[in-house]
Amino acid sequence: MTSKPFNSVWFREPRKVASPGRSREEIVRAAMELLDSEGIDGLSMRKLGAKLMSGATSLYWYVANKDELLELVYDEIWGEIAVPDPETVGWRNAVSVMAHSMRQVMLRHPWSADLIGHMPALGPQALTVADRTRRAFKLAGFTGLDIDYANGTLTAYVFGMTIPQIAWNAAMADSDYDSQALADQVAMAAADFPDLLEGIRADQYEDPGTVRELAFDFGLVSVLDGLERRLAK
Structure with missing residues (x-):
């Protein structure tokens, strides 16, 4: 065939x-x-x-x-994604800046979420980002396929945290829901789950955008800490 x-x-x-x-x-x-x-x-x-x-x-x-x-x-x-030179700023700073920048670029161009995994990233700007990120993990001490595994772990985290947010933003933009009324309804649904209810009420004291930024940074630091621990073995 x-x-x-x-x-x-x-x-x-x-x-x-x-x-x-x-x-x-x-x-x-x-x-x-x-x-x-x-x-x-x-x-x-x-x-x-x-x-x-x-x-x-x-x-x-x-x-x-x-x-x-x-x-x-x-x-x-991909050309809008910032990736500092890892040899200048260090590998963790380089990939951290890249991750935050990638998230912001995706939120700025939400249609890009429809292309991830469906469209090959073979252009010169995409390859530049991939090459510099790969060099950062190599500089960290990863070798062989572990370089690509570490890179894949990082990008999977960014995509996994950002794509659902894009979908949620689109759903909210196409609706006329009252955000406070929606939050109250969610709290009512979770009335029998005190631990969940505590988290829902805590979120109401923060700007949703700030909560998302903090959540993303918390997860990113955790991912990088985990990758760094693998190097120490």
Whole structure:
């Protein structure tokens, strides 16, 4: 049986434009604006062409299809993630900054959650982040496959904490729930569980955004502490 080749926009040279027109950078920037305002379902070649005041067919000179366009904008997301040089700031500071930055970038561009695990991160900016993060774990003392395991553990934590928050934010944005009334209803449902009720009431004294930041940082420090302990064995 003949296997199907894997295609990616990064596996071919960009076409050279024979006449003045839109650049690929302009198209990607406009696509990101559409995605930020309307999400994945709101992006189409027709809408993008209208936004750029050019026909959708002309866009196919730059990208073969919508998937290639999404690969390009996905790489732009990775380009917004900060990863300090681990040899300058130390490995823990480098990966900590990366984790916080990745979370903020995902929250700023919530549609990116729809691409994680579905879209290959093979662009130059994504590979730069991956390479620098990998070097940080190598500098920490991890060797062989443990470097990739540590890297995977960190990114899985970021995704696991951030994607549900994006989903919750979207659900709340599409509803007209009163947040205090909702909290009161949750507290009523948990009336027979005093330990849970204590936690629910404690959260009401803090700004929800602050609680999420503290929770994320608590988990991140715990993950990095665990990884560091493995090095001590």
